[in-house]
Amino acid sequence: MLTHPTLDLLRELGLTGMASGYRALDANPEAGALSHAEWLGLLLEHEATARRQKRFETRARAARLRHPASIEDVDYRSHRGLDRALFLKLATGDWIRTRRNLVITGPCGVGKSWLACALGHKACRDDLSVLYYRVxxxxxxxxLARGDGRYGRLxxxxxxxxxxxxxxxxxxxxLPEQARDLLEIIEDRYDTxxxxxxxxxxxxxWYEIIGIPTLADAVLDRLLHNAHRIELAGESLRKRKAAEQAA
Known part of the structure; x- marks a missing residue:
């Protein structure tokens, strides 16, 4: 009898997870044997789960990751030099919380971008903010932002x-302007x-890519001194996958 007014009140209060949980429990005949405290605990669990999912979806949209990758789908069988123990340690996100860096190098097609997006996806799940850019x-x-006044905001x-x-x-x-932009980014993020x-x-x-010696020294010192490194090798996974599909 009170089901609909209760649901309306939960939605009015923004407790949509509790409202969903209430409907599920109300439709379950076995829920009648639960105590009031058990009901409340289950409803709160529904609400907490719904809020975690909403935060993840918001962070994932803001991150704009290139690949829908996840750490659970990482292929450790490929001969590309990926250290499983190291990658699983990185997947915990402790290096992000302690504001360290990570460098993934290797030839084209060995999965560098995919692994980076998998770590980014896991960070979003861990309620950390992520932003992805191709350089x-x-x-x-x-x-563009420098020209229209959004440079500082970006x-x-x-x-x-x-x-x-x-x-x-x-x-x-x-270019000299790009090297200065890179230094601004790395300097702003150093230890933060x-x-x-x-x-x-x-x-x-990398020193020769940056080009300007003083800027290269400043960027690489801040970027690499506390960085984890993953150095991949081997043939392109794309080519191997195409060959397997053709076969």
Whole structure:
């Protein structure tokens, strides 16, 4: 008799998870044997789960990850040099919470971007803020923002996320303006957020990509001194998958 007024009140209060749980319990004949405390506990669990899911969906949309990847789907059988123990440790997100960095390098097609997005997806699930950019598009966005007055706001947005993913770094040398933009980003995030970079270019060649010695010293010192590294190798997974499908 009180079911509908109760549901209306729960929705009015914004407790949609509890409303969903109430409907489920009310339709379950065995729920009648539960005590009031057990009912309340189950309703609160429904509400907490619904709120966690909503926060995850909001963070995932804001992250704009390139691939719908998850750590549960990582392929450790491929011969590409991926250390399972290290990756699972990184998947806990402790390195993000302690504001360390991660560099994933390797040839084209070995899954660098996919692994980065899987870690980004897990961070969203852990209620951490994430932002993904392909490096060429990041510099294009910054150049456009500089022209229309949004430059400072965009830098602040990039600076405050828990995890910034910069995908596809290099191999073209940076323009002087791009090198300065990169220093601004890395400087803003130093000891305040974690940064993940993927690149086909080995780390020992990054200095020449930045080009300007003083800027390169400043960027790489801040970026690499506390960074975890994953160095992948092997043939392209895309080519292997295409060959398997053809066969």
């Amino acid at each position: 060429p598009r990041l510099f294009a966005a910054l150049s 830098l602040r947005q990039i600076a405050r996320v828990n995890l910034l993913i910069l995908d596809d770094w290099g191999p073209e040398p940076l 957020g974690a940064t993940l970079i993927t690149s086909q270019v080995p780390v020992d060649r």
